Amino acid sequence: MAVLNLVEAINRALREELEADSSVLLLGEDVGKEGGVFRVTEGLQQAFGEERVIDTPLAESGIVGVAFGMALLGLRPVAELQFMGFLPPALDQIISHVGRIRNRSRGEYTAPLVIRMPYGGGIHAPEHHSESNEAILAHIPGIKVVIPSTPADALGLLKSAIRDPDPVLFLEPKRIYRAVKGEVPDGEHLVPLGRARLVRPGRDVTLVAWGAMVREAEKAAGELAGEGVEAEILDPRTVSPLDAEAIITSVKKTGRCVVVHEAPRTCGLGAEISALLMEAALLHLRAPVLRVTGFDTVMPLPKGEHFYLPDAGRIVGAVRQAMNF
Amino acid sequence: MQFSDFDPLKGKRLQVLTPDGEVDPKLLPDFDDDTLRTFFRHMLAARLVDRQCMALQREGRLGTYPPLEGQEACQVGSTMALAATDWIVPSFRELAATLVRGVPLEMILLYWMGNEEGSRIPRDFRLLPVSIPVGTHTLHAVGMAMALRYRQEAGAVVCYFGDGATSEGDFHEAMTFAGVRRAPVVFFCQNNAWAISVPRKIQCAAETLAAKGVGYGMPGIQIDGNDPFAVYLATRTALQQARAGGGPTFIEAVTYRLGPHTTSDDPSRYREDAEVERMRALEPLVRFRRFLEKRGLWSQGWEEGLVRELEEWIEAAVRQAEAHPGPRPQDVFDHMFAELPPHLARQRAELLAAHAGEE
Numbered sequence: 225m226a227v228l229n230l231v232e233a234i235n236r237a238l239r240e241e242l243e244a245d246s247s248v249l250l251l252g253e254d255v256g257k258e259g260g261v262f263r264v265t266e267g268l269q270q271a272f273g274e275e276r277v278i279d280t281p282l283a284e285s286g287i288v289g290v291a292f293g294m295a296l297l298g299l300r301p302v303a304e305l306q307f308m309g310f311l312p313p314a315l316d317q318i319i320s321h322v323g324r325i326r327n328r329s330r331g332e333y334t335a336p337l338v339i340r341m342p343y344g345g346g347i348h349a350p351e352h353h354s355e356s357n358e359a360i361l362a363h364i365p366g367i368k369v370v371i372p373s374t375p376a377d378a379l380g381l382l383k384s385a386i387r388d389p390d391p392v393l394f395l396e397p398k399r400i401y402r403a404v405k406g407e408v409p410d411g412e413h414l415v416p417l418g419r420a421r422l423v424r425p426g427r428d429v430t431l432v433a434w435g436a437m438v439r440e441a442e443k444a445a446g447e448l449a450g451e452g453v454e455a456e457i458l459d460p461r462t463v464s465p466l467d468a469e470a471i472i473t474s475v476k477k478t479g480r481c482v483v484v485h486e487a488p489r490t491c492g493l494g495a496e497i498s499a500l501l502m503e504a505a506l507l508h509l510r511a512p513v514l515r516v517t518g519f520d521t522v523m524p525l526p527k528g529e530h531f532y533l534p535d536a537g538r539i540v541g542a543v544r545q546a547m548n549f
Numbered sequence: 550m551q552f553s554d555f556d557p558l559k560g561k562r563l564q565v566l567t568p569d570g571e572v573d574p575k576l577l578p579d580f581d582d583d584t585l586r587t588f589f590r591h592m593l594a595a596r597l598v599d600r601q602c603m604a605l606q607r608e609g610r611l612g613t614y615p616p617l618e619g620q621e622a623c624q625v626g627s628t629m630a631l632a633a634t635d636w637i638v639p640s641f642r643e644l645a646a647t648l649v650r651g652v653p654l655e656m657i658l659l660y661w662m663g664n665e666e667g668s669r670i671p672r673d674f675r676l677l678p679v680s681i682p683v684g685t686h687t688l689h690a691v692g693m694a695m696a697l698r699y700r701q702e703a704g705a706v707v708c709y710f711g712d713g714a715t716s717e718g719d720f721h722e723a724m725t726f727a728g729v730r731r732a733p734v735v736f737f738c739q740n741n742a743w744a745i746s747v748p749r750k751i752q753c754a755a756e757t758l759a760a761k762g763v764g765y766g767m768p769g770i771q772i773d774g775n776d777p778f779a780v781y782l783a784t785r786t787a788l789q790q791a792r793a794g795g796g797p798t799f800i801e802a803v804t805y806r807l808g809p810h811t812t813s814d815d816p817s818r819y820r821e822d823a824e825v826e827r828m829r830a831l832e833p834l835v836r837f838r839r840f841l842e843k844r845g846l847w848s849q850g851w852e853e854g855l856v857r858e859l860e861e862w863i864e865a866a867v868r869q870a871e872a873h874p875g876p877r878p879q880d881v882f883d884h885m886f887a888e889l890p891p892h893l894a895r896q897r898a899e900l901l902a903a904h905a906g907e908e
């Protein structure tokens with residue numbers, strides 16, 4: 225098994241899919257010569273040529289709309305948006321067309337494309353470089369939204385996303401692009417979309433976290449273990465469709481749930497998960513479902529971002545509150 | 550100067566000052582010696598601040614920073630042509646334009662140090678804060694221009710952006726609106742040859758970007774963007790037309806980004822050093838120095854004195870920016886709405902409680 229970081233794992237997934245299937249191609253701003261601003265596509269244009277790894281004009285609506293057109297004729301484009309903060313111009317295409325074509329054409333046309341983008345804060349970035357808009361995306365019908373938190377998952381989920389017959393948005397937690405390393409199985413490794421990962425088993429409380437927040441949840445669970453509280457951590461890995469069954473099963477066991485996300489709180493996925501548990505596990509709950517989230521504010525610039533981002537300390541606080549309810 | 554004399558579809562480009570420092574006397578505006586020296590002083594100031602920002606970033610004292618080295622003539626030449634009543638709508642690389650407008654350097658530094666307070670630019674400066682999403686601000690410039698005309702206020706709007714921005718959908722909508730409404734706006738494109746790693750020819754298949762003006766029903770002109778006089782002349786003419794009700798103009802200033810795209814970028818991955826070296830010989834300060842010297846307005850000693858004076862100014866500004874106490878937790882909330890809604894008030898209290906006693 226190789227030990228890779230997230231960037232390397234994603235690069236390997238792209239390389240393997242480009243090799244395996246000539247209908248796969250990559251496009252985006254700076255993905256070719258530069259290998260992407262985070263070097264995720266490094267070396268791929270050299271290996272597969274400019275027809276397969278395409279440097280595009282600076283136009284997000286164009287990138288996604290063109291990828292959509294390619295997908296209509298049977299290609300499997302993987303489009304890169306440079307940062308989630310620059311997703312908005314492309315949202316028109318995603319909402320108006322990408323998510324609807326299968327339904328609109330009653331299955332005659334489909335859009336098997338992948339849109340990758342780095343997301344999330346914690347890297348001292350300028351404005352529009354730290355967004356976590358996964359809830360906005362999860363709200364759009366007709367697309368799947370995937371978020372890996374380990375290199376093995378990044379590889380396996382991205383390969384599944386590329387092979388998926390429907391459009392998938394693949395959000396990469398850039399804060400842990402290089403900060404997290406892990407073993408990645410050699411050979412064919414696929415992780416199915418729509419299935420949560422049990423990060424750590426526990427009996428007292430379920431922590432639901434994704435992306436860079438998994439690491440914070442793990443830190444919190446370590447601290448809580450010292451207090452005799454056994455936290456179970458679930459990483460949904462796909463926030464749309466959400467693995468409701470895994471979450472419900474876990475919470476039925478533990479009786480408590482804390483959802484952690486760095487996105488703003490209001491109408492965030494924490495609210496969705498909380499509602500889900502109200503519907504399916506109310507009588508198993510020993511405390512209200514709590515949320516540890518970013519605030520309903522603009523993500524601050526580097527000097528203020530530590531005020532905004534949830535960390536292990538905030539998670540521990542919420543768990544104590546749930547335990548003492 | 551007539552825009553029609555420099556038809557970009559006929560391969561024409563406006564230049565007043567050659568790389569050797571010679572000027573076309575028919576085109577050179579009637580500047581006195583002080584003004585000529587002021588052009589140089591502004592360009593040198595921007596150059597020195599820019600280099601200091603790069604150095605500060607390398608020392609971890611400044612965040613990601615987009616250098617402008619090579620583009621000083623574009624920004625100084627154009628802003629020298631503005632009236633006090635004109636507005637500036639910058640993208641993110643307009644350090645020189647911002648300095649010429651008189652925004653205190655310590656504010657600019659504070660912003661790039663990652664503190665929103667640096668964006669609190671008083672309205673009187675008639676200069677909007679940095680806009681990070683590429684090209685989207687071109688529409689704001691058009692709206693502001695339409696507002697100026699509707700309110701019968703003096704002035705026009707100059708909007709800065711790069712060659713890459715001309716690929717974004719919003720740019721095309723801005724050109725459409727400006728053309729149709731004959732808005733008093735000047736689109737100032739700094740074509741610095743690169744949008745991060747993507748060369749100009751991968752942004753657009755047209756021979757010139759200036760030709761885009763024609764397509765939207767406004768004059769388009771390509772100018773030498775390393776020639777502050779050409780920049781000045783084209784901008785002044787465009788502004789006069791705009792203020793007189795003659796509608797918008799699209800200026801493509803051909804310049805060159807000598808440094809990296811930002812401090813996170815490594816240009817050696819996508820361009821040859823030889824290209825940069827070739828362009829260094831054409832950069833605006835070298836060229837303007839030659840021009841001043843020919844007129845007897847430049848000496849080594851004069852420039853050295855200027856450098857000393859500017860370095861002191863920069864040092865004081867850095868000290869002032871670094872002495873800023875930094876944001877407080879409440880700053881995350883207090884500028885979201887005129888009146889804090891209850892859900893934010895709760896979240897604010899939560900954060901304040903977590904940071905109680907930290908001051």
Ligand SMILES: Cc1ncc(C[n+]2csc(CCOP(=O)(O)OP(=O)(O)O)c2C)c(N)n1
Pocket residue numbers: 253282284306310313642681682683684710711712713714715741743744745806810
């Ligand atoms: C909408 C959007 N997409 C992508 C980016 C990331 N990005 C920042 S600057 C840049 C290149 C801009 O090139 P250009 O418009 O030519 O201006 P320059 O940086 O060369 O001055 C890119 C792709 C962004 N800021 N906004």
